[in-house]
Amino acid sequence: xxxxxxxxxxxxxxxxxxxxxxxxxxxxxxxxxxxxxxxxxxxxxxxxxxxxxxxxxxxxxxxxxxxxxxxxxxxxxxxxxxxxxxxxxxxxxxxxxxxxxxxxxxxxxxxxxxxxxxxxxxxxxxxxxxxxxxxxxxxxxxxxxxxxxxxxxxxxxxxxxxxxxxxxxxxxxxxxxxxxxxxxxxxxxxxxxxxxxxxxxxxxxxxxxxxxxxxxxxxxxxxxxxxxxxxxxxxxxxxxxxxxxxxxxxxxxxxxxxxxxxxxxxxxxxxxxxxxxxxxxxxxxxxxxxxxxxxxxxxxxxxxxxxxxxxxxxxxxxxxxxxxxxxxxxxxxxxxxxxxx
Amino acid sequence: xxxxxxxxxxxxxxxxxxxxxxxxxxxxxxxxxxxxxxxxxxxxxxxxxxxxxxxxxxxxxxxxxxxxxxxxxxxxxxxxxxxxxxxxxxxxxxxxxxxxxxxxxxxxxxxxxxxxxxxxxxxxxxxxxxxxxxx
Numbered sequence: 001x002x003x004x005x006x007x008x009x010x011x012x013x014x015x016x017x018x019x020x021x022x023x024x025x026x027x028x029x030x031x032x033x034x035x036x037x038x039x040x041x042x043x044x045x046x047x048x049x050x051x052x053x054x055x056x057x058x059x060x061x062x063x064x065x066x067x068x069x070x071x072x073x074x075x076x077x078x079x080x081x082x083x084x085x086x087x088x089x090x091x092x093x094x095x096x097x098x099x100x101x102x103x104x105x106x107x108x109x110x111x112x113x114x115x116x117x118x119x120x121x122x123x124x125x126x127x128x129x130x131x132x133x134x135x136x137x138x139x140x141x142x143x144x145x146x147x148x149x150x151x152x153x154x155x156x157x158x159x160x161x162x163x164x165x166x167x168x169x170x171x172x173x174x175x176x177x178x179x180x181x182x183x184x185x186x187x188x189x190x191x192x193x194x195x196x197x198x199x200x201x202x203x204x205x206x207x208x209x210x211x212x213x214x215x216x217x218x219x220x221x222x223x224x225x226x227x228x229x230x231x232x233x234x235x236x237x238x239x240x241x242x243x244x245x246x247x248x249x250x251x252x253x254x255x256x257x258x259x260x261x262x263x264x265x266x267x268x269x270x271x272x273x274x275x276x277x278x279x280x281x282x283x284x285x286x287x288x289x290x291x292x293x294x295x296x297x298x299x300x301x302x303x304x305x306x307x308x309x310x311x312x313x314x315x316x317x318x319x320x321x322x323x324x325x326x327x328x329x330x331x332x333x334x335x336x337x338x339x340x341x
Numbered sequence: 342x343x344x345x346x347x348x349x350x351x352x353x354x355x356x357x358x359x360x361x362x363x364x365x366x367x368x369x370x371x372x373x374x375x376x377x378x379x380x381x382x383x384x385x386x387x388x389x390x391x392x393x394x395x396x397x398x399x400x401x402x403x404x405x406x407x408x409x410x411x412x413x414x415x416x417x418x419x420x421x422x423x424x425x426x427x428x429x430x431x432x433x434x435x436x437x438x439x440x441x442x443x444x445x446x447x448x449x450x451x452x453x454x455x456x457x458x459x460x461x462x463x464x465x466x467x468x469x470x471x472x473x474x475x476x
Contacts, residue, residue, distance in 0.1 A: 032371030186434035189462055195441065251476035321375040324382050329474045332466045340459040341466075 001104045012102045020046040038062045057112035063105040073106035078158030079236035088146045089229045116228050120217035120255045123263045131225040136265035138227035144277025147241030151207045159237040167239040168201035178300040182307035189331045190299050202286035204240035212236050214244045215253045216262035245274050246290035251333035295334035302326045347384040354380035385471045394425035400461050401432035
């Protein structure tokens with residue numbers, strides 16, 4: 001992969017925005033965010049003939065040659081644009097470059113909201129314990145508001161079409177195909193879960209823009225625990241909003257190694273907040289289906305992490321780490337949900 | 342190897358966290374932290390991995406022998422982790438196929454064998470749990 005440097009960023013921006021003058025890039029460095037994309041931060045300054053001197057803080061994300069998630073810059077860029085201004089705070093998207101010739105992979109630029117936290121591990125610091133109930137309300141409240149947004153109000157042309165009736169089996173097909181594509185050996189537990197999920201699927205109460213990775217660690221929050229912006233929309237799609245709720249509650253995201261989901265609240269409290277904010281009901285049978293589905297989806301992602309490394313397509317440390325850390329725990333979570341633990 | 346591998350890699354992980362991590366920021370700090378965590382996982386696994394795989398493989402063969410069909414075959418004479426893992430994968434493949442057949446069989450014998458397989462799978466998951474796992 002080409003190095004991302006201030007010099008080649010200036011060359012690219014000058015070609016991409018020919019009206020800009022005196023383009024300057026400073027304080028460029030890579031951030032420890034996400035297993036599927038490279039993320040960089042820098043300060044951008046330029047002179048626009050119409051608007052004068054501009055200065056902004058910018059996030060750059062680049063698609064790698066191989067990832068644990070089959071998505072791309074255009075998809076995530078469009079997802080952010082779709083939800084922007086609809087009551088769920090997200091950073092503003094600035095530029096999309098799909099020509100890989102510039103950086104050996106598509107890149108996107110977005111507004112960088114600095115000075116906030118995004119660590120899921122910080123919630124385990126005893127000093128943050130009194131704030132957890134508020135953060136839980138912020139997180140599942142935002143998730144509920146996302147669920148409530150009418151899909152008719154959003155441009156979802158970037159994602160696969162779905163109906164209330166087919167979204168469950170469509171998502172299952174998608175992630176089972178990913179499991180097969182990234183085969184790392186037989187998996188009796190996840191295979192049994194897949195068979196169980198194919199026997200019956202829920203019909204969604206409504207369609208929603210599903211974030212696809214909504215959990216602690218994927219939103220910015222301030223010192224008081226107020227949610228500032230929801231990040232990482234690369235798996236966003238049109239579907240059943242229960243998917244986001246189920247994802248946020250899976251055992252592998254219990255970062256406190258206890259019953260607090262996403263390290264923040266009990267399962268019952270998370271559901272209560274989400275129901276109140278969304279105006280929807282988390283039907284227990286439907287939610288149970290989505291929770292087991294999440295074990296299949298997450299295991300597909302952890303397996304893809306292992307596969308990318310094992311086949312030499314990538315050597316990001318986070319891929320090997322995630323596979324070692326999470327695959328057995330996800331099997332255990334599936335066993336629990338199937339009543340076999 | 343002396344000093345013993347788990348002891349040495351745990352100390353390496355500790356040094357990485359206490360001495361080096363403080364000198365790093367951002368992406369590099371994150372890579373170092375994950376490296377330290379992976380060394381701890383190696384320490385968790387090193388001593389018991391071969392014994393665990395042999396026990397799992399024996400248990401899977403015993404379950405497969407209770408089913409109709411050809412015996413599972415195979416052995417654990419080659420004690421290298423890679424060889425034991427290949428055999429474990431082969432047996433897990435056979436277990437997966439057997440579970441699918443048993444799920445379609447309503448006899449009490451099938452239900453009992455399926456329950457025994459689930460019990461063994463739960464045991465393997467418990468035994469494979471690493472210290473840092475969230476669950």
